[in-house]
Amino acid sequence: MFFGRIKQKQENDRVPPNQHVTKKFPILHHGSVPKYKEDLSNWNLKVSGLVENPLTFSYNDLREFDDVSATNDIHCVTGWSRLDNGWMGISVQDVAKKVNVKPEARFVILHAEENWTTNLPVEDFLRATTLLAHSHDGKPLTPKHGYPFRIVVPHLYFWKSAKWIREIEFVKEDQPGFWEQNGYHNYGNPWEEQRFSWD
Numbered sequence: 329m330f331f332g333r334i335k336q337k338q339e340n341d342r343v344p345p346n347q348h349v350t351k352k353f354p355i356l357h358h359g360s361v362p363k364y365k366e367d368l369s370n371w372n373l374k375v376s377g378l379v380e381n382p383l384t385f386s387y388n389d390l391r392e393f394d395d396v397s398a399t400n401d402i403h404c405v406t407g408w409s410r411l412d413n414g415w416m417g418i419s420v421q422d423v424a425k426k427v428n429v430k431p432e433a434r435f436v437i438l439h440a441e442e443n444w445t446t447n448l449p450v451e452d453f454l455r456a457t458t459l460l461a462h463s464h465d466g467k468p469l470t471p472k473h474g475y476p477f478r479i480v481v482p483h484l485y486f487w488k489s490a491k492w493i494r495e496i497e498f499v500k501e502d503q504p505g506f507w508e509q510n511g512y513h514n515y516g517n518p519w520e521e522q523r524f525s526w527d
């Protein structure tokens with residue numbers, strides 16, 4: 329009882345307004361799930377735009393970075409939150425060190441398969457908590473959850489966490505992405521319920 333109440337309280341502090349906690353891991357996206365058939369020889373990740381040293385990484389290049397792990401909470405704009413997700417991946421700060429981001433870069437456009445994009449300020453993208461994740465709760469990402477790599481930006485609504493990431497572009501002018509052009513908020517802070525652009 330007593331412990332139960334403490335746990336409830338802690339959980340409430342961790343759940344943004346008008347979200348409900350689920351233990352499931354729902355799947356949400358626009359478009360189709362890419363089929364790589366376990367063959368990543370034609371797969372790569374570009375880091376482009378306002379960087380001194382643009383680079384294209386193969387899957388194996390990325391796996392040579394140190395792995396980092398993180399545990400954080402997912403808040404989906406449709407109302408579900410999933411607590412304590414264990415991610416493994418690489419730090420976007422480590423990747424950024426290799427390309428040297430120019431000071432003029434103010435936004436990051438994340439490009440996924442099928443020309444899906446999402447946008448966020450460069451200082452949000454370059455937080456220590458942003459990962460290029462390859463595993464979730466101890467297992468490689470499934471195709472539906474973003475295999476081989478997805479972005480994880482835990483402090484914003486989960487639509488900013490691009491699955492099937494293929495290019496990280498640093499730009500000067502903001503460019504609203506797929507959901508942002510379709511009515512979602514441009515920034516998406518779950519604690520302020522920035523769900524829709526008319527909020």
Ligand SMILES: Nc1nc2c(c(=O)[nH]1)N[C@H]1C(S)=C(S)[C@@H](COP(=O)(O)O)O[C@H]1N2
Pocket residue numbers: 353354355356357358359404405440441444472473474486487488489490491492493507
């Ligand atoms: N490439 C891509 N990434 C995407 C999306 C998408 O449509 N395409 N949808 C976003 C949305 S709206 C959500 S809620 C999460 C869902 O991730 P999940 O299916 O792993 O739960 O992925 C985000 N990343």
Ligand SMILES: [Mo]
Pocket residue numbers: 356404405406486487
């Ligand atoms: Mo979403």
